[in-house]
Structure formats: C-alpha cells, structure tokens
Amino acid sequence: MTIDQEKKQSNSVSSQKNNALKAVWENVQILVIAVILAVIIRTFIAEPRYIPSESMYPTLETGDRLVVEKVSYYFHPPKPGDIIVFEPPMQLQLQGYKKEQAFIKRIVARGGDTVAVKDGNLxxxxxxxxxDYILESPHYNLQSVEVPNGYLFVMGDNRNNSNDSHVWGFLPEKNVIGHAIFRFFPWQRIGSILSTII
Known part of the structure; x- marks a missing residue:
C-alpha cells in the first residue's frame, strides 16, 4: 500500500468517525428538544390522566384515560358543569392524601353561589x-352553604360514592390543574367529554 493510499484510508476512517459522531450529536439534540417540548406541553398545555375510582361514574369509568387541557383556564375561570382535575386541598392533605394525588370531579357551583342538597336534589x-348525568340521587342532605369567592364546590357524578365538597368543603380555584375534555382509552368509548351546562 502506497503512502497516498494509506492517507486516503486514514481520511476515510476519520470521516466515518466524524459522521458517526455528528449523527449521535444530532440524535442527542433531537432527544433533548423532545424532552423539553414534552415537559412544556405537560406543564402548560395538556397531560394524560387515569381514572382510579368510580366517583365520576357513569360519566367516567375506572380505568378511563383522559386528556386534561390547561390552556382555556388562562383565559376564563372554571365554570359549573366542567369536569376538572385538581390537587387535593389542605383538608384532604391533612387526611393523608398527597399533593400530587390528583382528584377529578364536576364543578357544581363557584364563588358567590349557594349550594344545598335536600330530598335527593341538588x-x-x-x-x-x-x-341526568348522575348515577342516582344523593341519599344525604346538605344544609345551604355559600361558596366563598376564589373557591369552587365540586361533586362526583356517583353522588353516593364520592369524596367531594359535600364531605370536605370548598376547593380553592388555585388547586385546579385542568379541564378534562377527551377520553382516549378504552377504544370503544373514545371521544370528547362535554361539559354539562348547569
């Protein structure tokens, strides 16, 4: 092998190494960008959630997987009828629930509204x-209470099997994570989750 051939072979090996390193670096950059975008989307735009209990049955079932959007509440406050995901308020954290242990319920009233349950009616x-979206009429009564400004009154659609505001009180609006809008699993029930106008 001549000196020129050796140089060419050496240059070829060096070029292959450079191309391989360049490809690895490009893949690392793509991965970093993807991770950053995923964090931004999950933090500010939308995130998936899993339904762990029957408290929202029949609207939502145990095991349902939902998309929870976070954008709309930047422009308007949560409203009655919305199904929301939220961090447990201090009353629940004192009972042992962790801050990251999200709940899902329907808003029935907001600040300034009065709420009562009597004779099976809200x-x-x-x-x-x-x-018409609840499983059955509530089997309990609740004396009329006024929801303070900056708070919400939330209830599960499975009224008699739901750890909600009728048990622990008002939910601070600041605890709201987002608005449940779409069920993406199971496949046979895929579709939007429409808010009920209350």
Missing part, C-alpha cells in the same frame, strides 16, 4: 338542578 342558588 340546589344551586335555591334552584333544583336537572342532573
């Missing part, structure tokens, strides 16, 4: 609500 501002 009353908001002294008006009975027609709730």
């Amino acid at each position: 009353y908001v501002n002294n008006q009975p609500l027609n709730e």
